[in-house]
Amino acid sequence: MAVKIHGFIEGTQSEELMKLLLTLASNWGDVFDTSKLKVVHLSGAMTNVVYRITWPKNGSENEERTVLVRVYGEGSDIFFDREEEIRTFESISSHGHGPRLLGQFAEGRVEEFIHAKTLSAGDLRDPEISALIAAKMREFHNLNMPGSKNALLWPRMRKWVIEASSLCSPEQAKEFQLEILENEIDALEKELSQSDQNVAFCHNDLQYGNIMIEDETKTITLIDYEYASYNPVAYDLANHFCEMAANYHTDTPHVLDYNVYPDLEERRRFVQAYLSSTGNEPSDEEVVQLIDDIEKYTLANHLFWGLWGIISACVTKIDFDYMEYARQRFRQYWLRKSQLLKGKTGISQISEEINDLVLE
Secondary structure, three states: OOOOOOOOOOOOOHHHHHHHHHHHHHOOOOOOOHHHHHEEEEEOOOOOOEEEEEEEEHHOOOOOOOEEEEOOOOOOOOOOOOOHHHHHHHHHHHHOOOOOEEEOOEEEEEEEEEOOOOOOOOHHOOHHHHHHHHHHHHHOOOOOOOOOOOOHHHHHHHHHHHHHHHOOOOOHHHOOOHHHHHHHHHHHHHHOOOOOOOOEEOOOOOOHHHEEEEEEOOEEEEEEOOEEEEEHHHHEEEEEEEEEEEEOOOOOOOOOOOOOOOOOOHHHHHHHHHHOOOOOOHHHHHHHHHHHHHHHHHHHHHHHHHHHHHHHHHHHHOOOHHHHHHHHHHHHHHHHHHHHHHOOOOHHHHHHHHHOOOHH
16 A cells, blocks of 8 residues: 555555644644554445545544544546545535545545444344435435436447456456447436336445444434546446445455345335435335336346456455455346346336235
8 A cells, every 4th residue: 555654554654644644643633643643444435445544633543533434445536536536535525425535645535434333234134224315215316416417328338348348367357258249328317217217326336335324313424435526327226236235344345145136125215315315205106116127227237246356356456355245246247138138128027026025
């Protein structure tokens, strides 16, 4: 890594970061003593390396000042433009969402530390918390952000196919059928763009580690906007559902369990909360249509994060089995593709199943 703080983070840019922290501490009236820094590595991040850094506040032994330091992961610039990400970060902050940007150094940045609890995998299944997340996602999707309002999903995946093909071995390229993926993406875009879908500003990476809750006020905060862009709303909701198959705080964090993918009742409840969060009660048809769109967009999610896994395996040293993660995402894509695109129409099937739930 490119920084060194009290032996926890190593590299050559430590002086720049230390100057930044000293400037921040001085602006806040703190006495900055490097021997009293506390540095904790926060697990669960798979694109960057994240640390919580604490020092005495205003020279007090009883109060602490805390910031979050984000060190950019090796090769992560392949996935997004850092300057554009910073502009997005600052714009989201200006709208009153997430942490404030406190400063930047060559290979990372310092952010406001949010004093709230990061969710666990199990929290996503709590009906109360799930409804709060749904409402916060709707609020996030209503942000009016600068720049292009066109969906970035499709061109981004096409770019990643080229990157993955140039980075991985011929054997891996054959295993993941990279030579036909651009055709798959074209066909999927054509299929999923047929209906009139809502394109809005999306988070695109709403795993549990990127969601925080303040226990007393039950306030939800969404963090980490590296992948945020305009996309179909159904894609963002599908991503959140797919993340329920993951638990990144186990001995095998790369392993996905699709047996715990949210069932129809969980998905219906979430969509109902999402659509009604602005005060307008949706029709049954609206709920069913969005559930159907979400299920189809899980396919795009599997391709997106499968490609991400292949590229990450080739460029990063973070301890995570990216290649096996990619295999699981592609396996799920090919397994579900025929069910979602060629079988019985999702709308009619979902309508029947929801009617069955009501009758029960």
